[in-house]
Amino acid sequence: MTRxxxxxxVLSSLVLLAAAVSFLWTPFDHAAMNIPAKxxxxxxxxWLGTDHFGxxxxxxxxxxxRTSIAVALVAVGIGMGAGVPLGLAAAARKGSWLDELIMRxxxxxxxxxxxxxxxxxxxxxxxxxxxxxxAIGIFNIPVFARITRGAALSLWEREFILAARVAxxxxxxxxxxxxxxxxxxxxxxxxxxxxxxxxxxxxxLSYVGLGAQPPTPSWGRMxxxxxxxxxxAPHLALVPGMAIxxxxxxxxxxxxxxxxxxxxxxxxxxx
Amino acid sequence: MLxxxxxxxxxxxxxxxxxxxVIFLVVEVAPGDPASFMLGVNAQPDTVAALRAELGLDQGxxxxxxxxxxxxxxxxxxxSYTYRTPVAGMIADxxxxxxPLALYALTLSTLIAFPAxxxxxxxxxxxxxxxxxxATQLGVAVPxxxxxxxxxxxxxxxxxxxxxxxxxxxxxxxxxxxxxxxLPAIALALPQAAILTRVMRSALLDILGEDFMRTAxxxxxxxxxxxxxxxxxNALIPVLTIIGLQFxxxxxxxxxxxxxxxxxxxxxxxxxxISSRDLIVVESVVMLLVFAVITxxxxxxxxxxxxxxxxxxxx
Numbered sequence: 001m002t003r004x005x006x007x008x009x010v011l012s013s014l015v016l017l018a019a020a021v022s023f024l025w026t027p028f029d030h031a032a033m034n035i036p037a038k039x040x041x042x043x044x045x046x047w048l049g050t051d052h053f054g055x056x057x058x059x060x061x062x063x064x065x066r067t068s069i070a071v072a073l074v075a076v077g078i079g080m081g082a083g084v085p086l087g088l089a090a091a092a093r094k095g096s097w098l099d100e101l102i103m104r105x106x107x108x109x110x111x112x113x114x115x116x117x118x119x120x121x122x123x124x125x126x127x128x129x130x131x132x133x134x135a136i137g138i139f140n141i142p143v144f145a146r147i148t149r150g151a152a153l154s155l156w157e158r159e160f161i162l163a164a165r166v167a168x169x170x171x172x173x174x175x176x177x178x179x180x181x182x183x184x185x186x187x188x189x190x191x192x193x194x195x196x197x198x199x200x201x202x203x204x205l206s207y208v209g210l211g212a213q214p215p216t217p218s219w220g221r222m223x224x225x226x227x228x229x230x231x232x233a234p235h236l237a238l239v240p241g242m243a244i245x246x247x248x249x250x251x252x253x254x255x256x257x258x259x260x261x262x263x264x265x266x267x268x269x270x271x
Numbered sequence: 272m273l274x275x276x277x278x279x280x281x282x283x284x285x286x287x288x289x290x291x292x293v294i295f296l297v298v299e300v301a302p303g304d305p306a307s308f309m310l311g312v313n314a315q316p317d318t319v320a321a322l323r324a325e326l327g328l329d330q331g332x333x334x335x336x337x338x339x340x341x342x343x344x345x346x347x348x349x350x351s352y353t354y355r356t357p358v359a360g361m362i363a364d365x366x367x368x369x370x371p372l373a374l375y376a377l378t379l380s381t382l383i384a385f386p387a388x389x390x391x392x393x394x395x396x397x398x399x400x401x402x403x404x405x406a407t408q409l410g411v412a413v414p415x416x417x418x419x420x421x422x423x424x425x426x427x428x429x430x431x432x433x434x435x436x437x438x439x440x441x442x443x444x445x446x447x448x449x450x451x452x453x454l455p456a457i458a459l460a461l462p463q464a465a466i467l468t469r470v471m472r473s474a475l476l477d478i479l480g481e482d483f484m485r486t487a488x489x490x491x492x493x494x495x496x497x498x499x500x501x502x503x504x505n506a507l508i509p510v511l512t513i514i515g516l517q518f519x520x521x522x523x524x525x526x527x528x529x530x531x532x533x534x535x536x537x538x539x540x541x542x543x544x545i546s547s548r549d550l551i552v553v554e555s556v557v558m559l560l561v562f563a564v565i566t567x568x569x570x571x572x573x574x575x576x577x578x579x580x581x582x583x584x585x586x
Contacts, residue, residue, distance in 0.1 A: 113523040241417040248412035
C-alpha cells in the first residue's frame with residue numbers, strides 16, 4: 001500500500017508547495033482585475049483561465065490554498081491541543097467522575113455538527129475565517145479526545161505501564177512519557193484525516209458565506225461566485241472544485257498510507 | 272431491557288437540557304440588542320423599551336431561558352423578531368422541504384452503499400473491489416455542493432431533465448416535489464454513500480473471518496450464500512450506527528445543498544435569520560438540529576440493544 005502513501009504525499013506536497021510559492025510569486029496579482037481579459041478558458045497566458053473580473057484563476061487558486069491550509073491546520077491544532085490532553089486524562093482516571101464528565105462533554109459537542117457550530121458562532125460574532133477555524137476546531141476536539149482515550153485505555157493494561165507505576169511515576173508523567181508516544185502514530189493518521197475534513201468544511205462554510213470574507217481568496221468563495229456563471233463558464237467551477245478534490249484526495253491517501261506504514265496492526269478498513 | 276432504556280432516556284433528557292442551555296448562553300452573548308436592531312438607529316428610547324418588553328427581552332436571563340425551554344416543550348418556539356410570526360410555524364413549513372430531502376438522500380445512499388459494499392467484500396482484493404474502493408475514495412473527496420453544481424450543469428442546463436433549482440411545493444403533487452428534490456438528494460447522498468460503502472465492506476470482511484461463517488461454509492453453503500444469510504445480517508450493527516450518524520449530517524448538509532438549488536428549507540431560513548439578526552429563529556433551528564442528532568443517536572442505541580443483548584449488560 002505504499003502506492004497510496006506516495007500518491008498522497010505527492011498530491012499533498014503539491015498543494016503545500018503552491019501555497020508556499022504564492023507568498024513569493026504568482027503568475028499574476030491574484031486581486032488584479034482585467035475586464036478585457038474576463039472569462040477566458042485555460043490558455044498559454046492564463047494557465048487555468050480568468051474569472052468574470054479577468055482575475056487569473058491560477059493565482060487565485062494558489063493564494064486560496066493558503067486560506068484552506070491555514071484554517072484546516074489551526075482547526076486540527078485546536079482539536080489536538082484540547083482533545084489529546086482530555087483523552088489522556090480520561091483514560092488515566094478511567095471510570096471516575098472526570099472520565100464521565102469528559103466523555104459526556106464529548107457526546108454533547110458531537111451533537112453539534114461543525115456547520116451548526118459555525119452557524120451559531122456566525123450568528124453571534126459574524127462571519128470570517130477565524131470563526132470558521134473555531135467552529136471546525138471545536139468539532140475536532142471530541143474526535144481527538146475519543147481516539148486518544150480509546151488507545152490509551154488499552155495501553156494502561158500493558159506491563160510496561162505497570163512497570164512505570166511500580167517505579168513510582170504518577171499518572172500525569174506516565175501519560176506524557178509512555179502513553180503519548182505510543183498513541184502518536186494514531187494521532188498523526190487521524191490528524192491527516194481531520195485536516196482533509198477541515199479543507200472540505202472550510203470550503204463549505206466559505207461557499208455559504210460563513211467563512212473567509214471577500215478580499216481573502218478562498219476556494220469555497222470562488223465556487224460561490226462561479227455558481228451563477230456555470231452555464232457559460234464551467235471552468236470557473238471546475239478549477240476550484242478540482243483543487244479541493246485533489247487536495248482532499250491527496251490527504252486521505254496520505255492518511256491511509258501513513259496508517260499502513262506506521263503500524264501494520266492498524267490495517268483495518270477505515271469507517 | 273427496560274432499565275437500560277430508562278437509563279438512556281434519562282441521559283437523553285439531560286443532554287437535551289444541557290444543549291439547550293449552551294445554545295441559549297452562546298446566543299445571549301451576541302452583541303447588539305435585537306429590539307434596537309429592528310427599529311433602526313433613529314428609534315426613540317421609549318419605543319425600543321416598549322418593543323423590548325413586548326419581546327420579553329426586559330426579563331432576566333434565567334426567566335427568559337425557562338420561558339424559551341418550556342415553550343419549546345409545548346411546541347411554542349417564540350415569535351420571530353423580523354416576521355412577527357410564530358417561529359414554530361416557520362420551521363414547520365421549511366421542515367417539509369429539509370426533512371424529505373434528508374430522508375430521500377439517506378434512502379439513496381443506503382441503496383447505493385449496500386450492494387456496492389457487499390459486492391466489494393465478496394470480491395476482496397480483486398479488480399471489482401479495487402474499482403469500488405477507488406470510487407469511494409473519490410466520493411469522500413468531492414465537496415457535495417460542488418457535485419451539486421456539476422449535476423445542475425449536466426442534468427438541468429445541458430440535458431434539461433430537471434429544473435436548476437426551486438421547489439414547487441408538495442401541493443403541486445408528490446411526483447413534482449420528488450422530481451425537484453432528486454438532484455439535491457443525489458448530491459447530498461454521494462459522500463455519505465461512499466462512507467457507508469466502506470463501512471459495509473469492512474464490517475462484512477470482519478465477519479467473514481468469524482467461526483460461524485466457517486460453520487456455514489462447512490454446512491455446504493456457497494461463499495455467496497453464507498455471505499447473504501449470515502454475513503450481511505451481522506454486519507448491520509456497525510452499518511446501522513453510521514446510518515444513524517449520517518442522518519444528522521444529512522440534515523445539516525441539506526443546509527448547504529439548499530443554497531445551491533434555492534430550496535426553501537431550513538438552510539435558507541437560518542441564513543436569512545442570521546443576516547437580519549433574528550436570533551430566536553437561529554436559536555430554534557440550531558436546537559432543532561441538535562435535538563434531531565441526539566434523538567436519532569438515542570434511537571440507534573436502543574435499536575442496538577434490541578438487536579444485541581450483549582450491549583445491554585455492558586452499560
